[in-house]
Amino acid sequence: MPDTTVFADVAHEPGVAKPDPILVADGVVRRFGGLTAVDVSHFEVQRHTITALIGPNGAGKSTFFNLLTGFDQAQEGAGTFDGTALRRMPPHKVARAGMVRTFQLTKALEGMSVMENMRLGAQHQPGESLLTAFAPPMWKKREAEVTERAEDLLQRFKLYEKRDESAGVLSGGQRKLLEMARALMASPTMVMLDEPMAGVNPALTESLLEHIVELKDEGMTVLFVEHDMHMVRRISDWVAVMAQGSIIAEGPASTVMQNPAVQDAYLGEHHDTDLSEDQS
Amino acid sequence: MDILINALDQMLAPATAAFAIAAIGLNFHFGLTGLLNMGQAGFMLLGMYGYAISIREGLPMWAGILVAIGVAMVFGLLLGWPTLKLRGDYLAIVTIAAAEIVRYVGRSNSLIDITGGSLGIKGNDYKDPLESLSPFPDERITIGPLTYHGSASDSWWLRVVAWTLVAALLVIFWRLSNSPWGRVLKGIREDEDAVRALGKSVYWYKMQALIIGGVIGALGGIIWAHGSAVVADSMGRPTTFWIWTILLMGGAATVFGPVLGSVLFWSALSLVRAVSKAFIPESILPSTAIEPFGLMLVGTALILIVVFRPQGILGNKRELAFHA
Numbered sequence: 001m002p003d004t005t006v007f008a009d010v011a012h013e014p015g016v017a018k019p020d021p022i023l024v025a026d027g028v029v030r031r032f033g034g035l036t037a038v039d040v041s042h043f044e045v046q047r048h049t050i051t052a053l054i055g056p057n058g059a060g061k062s063t064f065f066n067l068l069t070g071f072d073q074a075q076e077g078a079g080t081f082d083g084t085a086l087r088r089m090p091p092h093k094v095a096r097a098g099m100v101r102t103f104q105l106t107k108a109l110e111g112m113s114v115m116e117n118m119r120l121g122a123q124h125q126p127g128e129s130l131l132t133a134f135a136p137p138m139w140k141k142r143e144a145e146v147t148e149r150a151e152d153l154l155q156r157f158k159l160y161e162k163r164d165e166s167a168g169v170l171s172g173g174q175r176k177l178l179e180m181a182r183a184l185m186a187s188p189t190m191v192m193l194d195e196p197m198a199g200v201n202p203a204l205t206e207s208l209l210e211h212i213v214e215l216k217d218e219g220m221t222v223l224f225v226e227h228d229m230h231m232v233r234r235i236s237d238w239v240a241v242m243a244q245g246s247i248i249a250e251g252p253a254s255t256v257m258q259n260p261a262v263q264d265a266y267l268g269e270h271h272d273t274d275l276s277e278d279q280s
Numbered sequence: 281m282d283i284l285i286n287a288l289d290q291m292l293a294p295a296t297a298a299f300a301i302a303a304i305g306l307n308f309h310f311g312l313t314g315l316l317n318m319g320q321a322g323f324m325l326l327g328m329y330g331y332a333i334s335i336r337e338g339l340p341m342w343a344g345i346l347v348a349i350g351v352a353m354v355f356g357l358l359l360g361w362p363t364l365k366l367r368g369d370y371l372a373i374v375t376i377a378a379a380e381i382v383r384y385v386g387r388s389n390s391l392i393d394i395t396g397g398s399l400g401i402k403g404n405d406y407k408d409p410l411e412s413l414s415p416f417p418d419e420r421i422t423i424g425p426l427t428y429h430g431s432a433s434d435s436w437w438l439r440v441v442a443w444t445l446v447a448a449l450l451v452i453f454w455r456l457s458n459s460p461w462g463r464v465l466k467g468i469r470e471d472e473d474a475v476r477a478l479g480k481s482v483y484w485y486k487m488q489a490l491i492i493g494g495v496i497g498a499l500g501g502i503i504w505a506h507g508s509a510v511v512a513d514s515m516g517r518p519t520t521f522w523i524w525t526i527l528l529m530g531g532a533a534t535v536f537g538p539v540l541g542s543v544l545f546w547s548a549l550s551l552v553r554a555v556s557k558a559f560i561p562e563s564i565l566p567s568t569a570i571e572p573f574g575l576m577l578v579g580t581a582l583i584l585i586v587v588f589r590p591q592g593i594l595g596n597k598r599e600l601a602f603h604a
Contacts, residue, residue: 127460
């Protein structure tokens with residue numbers, strides 16, 4: 001459940017400094033031809049919290065996400081993750097530094113089994129280098145550790161029974177769970193979830209929410225992009241609102257939606273609708 | 281009966297082994313990694329040149345093999361460096377063009393002193409070192425219905441060497457495809473970005489796969505060169521497409537698919553040839569048309585496979601198949 005004590009002394013304004021930021025973005029600009037998709041002057045994510053990034057369609061949330069995770073490169077500015085400069089860092093190095101993402105369009109590797117999907121998430125597997133791959137004794141031990149951890153996670157995400165099946169047979173929601181569990185295999189310090197609820201049936205929503213809260217309980221930091229305001233209210237400690245490429249408001253979920261700038265940008269003409277209702 | 285013996289002969293032929301080897305290389309590219317290498321014949325031809333020219337110039341056989349491997353590695357690096365960061369189709373375009381460039385350069389008259397131009401390099405210039413290693417007697421030997429020379433050109437010895445190499449490469453493929461390294465490649469085949477997000481350098485893995493498959497193609501070229509000769513035009517676009525046919529027919533991403541595909545492809549071609557020669561009158565199918573007719577049937581077979589068994593004979597539909 002939202003925990004705002006750490007934010008007690010933080011002003012509710014865009015670009016505000018946090019007591020202990022794990023991720024900092026500074027002057028990040030990304031243009032596509034004449035269109036400025038992202039222009040974030042300053043943004044910080046507090047460590048050990050769940051931060052939501054919301055905004056209307058086309059606000060630049062996903063582009064900003066891609067810039068932070070190395071999947072796209074900014075023309076100006078850069079981010080810092082846990083003291084490491086992210087500028088020009090390729091995505092796999094961002095992931096190795098401890099910031100692991102998921103995708104809006106779920107990327108379960110459908111030709112592989114659920115277990116192989118999980119094992120692929122593990123780091124420090126010597127057998128992933130071509131020369132040691134020839135010599136199983138050099139990687140079997142690590143493989144056993146990896147498998148054990150994968151089994152634990154699959155149990156937790158209720159996918160254990162599916163472990164030997166092809167990931168292609170999973171439902172949309174189960175793929176989301178698999179993708180999240182696979183990201184955890186990399187032992188990240190920060191998890192970036194791009195629309196974790198998109199296409200998930202309501203029966204699974206609840207367990208997905210619990211899993212995300214568990215990430216925080218285990219000491220990880222979560223930043224997620226989401227449309228579903230229900231979910232944002234339920235689990236996020238802090239909300240940042242993007243519109244037209246910039247962060248226009250920040251604050252706890254309960255207050256940020258009262259901000260007139262957010263209502264203008266995010267809801268346009270629908271000021272009167274009850275914000276607590278699911279928009280869909 | 282003769283028809284069947286001819287088919288058996290074709291199954292064991294060095295050319296069949298050479299194509300199986302090239303298809304094993306392509307299996308690293310396409311089967312494991314999803315790379316569309318449309319220039320496997322170029323890797324084979326470079327391997328042939330590297331090997332034959334080195335030996336003709338007086339280097340020992342092992343050095344010739346190393347040169348062939350080295351040339352294929354450099355070719356892979358050159359092709360992969362600009363294209364592996366781009367979408368998959370760019371590699372296809374670049375490889376098909378590069379393989380044609382190799383062929384055209386090889387057959388050009390200005391290089392006639394090195395590559396032999398369009399006539400190529402004669403077998404006598406490079407076949408001796410391998411043939412002199414033969415433990416078989418220097419005479420024709422008959423085993424069952426098959427009779428070959430013990431050691432010279434199209435020999436029992438070459439068949440033993442070629443199929444031993446096939447077996448060794450199958451073991452290597454099996455070992456690597458069932459290792460964590462192979463798992464990363466399969467992940468890349470499914471979705472590159474997902475693998476990037478898990479901290480693997482996709483570019484570097486694709487480069488490794490491209491090079492290792494290309495080097496295996498070059499080894500296939502060496503076997504081919506021993507079975508016939510080094511002629512640039514035998515390694516044109518059709519060769520690459522035959523290798524693809526072989527891989528897809530046998531089953532991409534499977535261990536034995538390339539071998540089964542190659543054996544079926546060549547024996548079927550020989551059967552079609554023999555049967556049409558025996559049963560279709562000259563007035564309907566002139567003898568000059570038999571070869572194209574055979575390939576036409578093979579093409580039809582490939583279409584039928586893609587339609588009715590998109591994963592190939594041994595393939596797993598869940599893992600890798602042609603999507604409509």
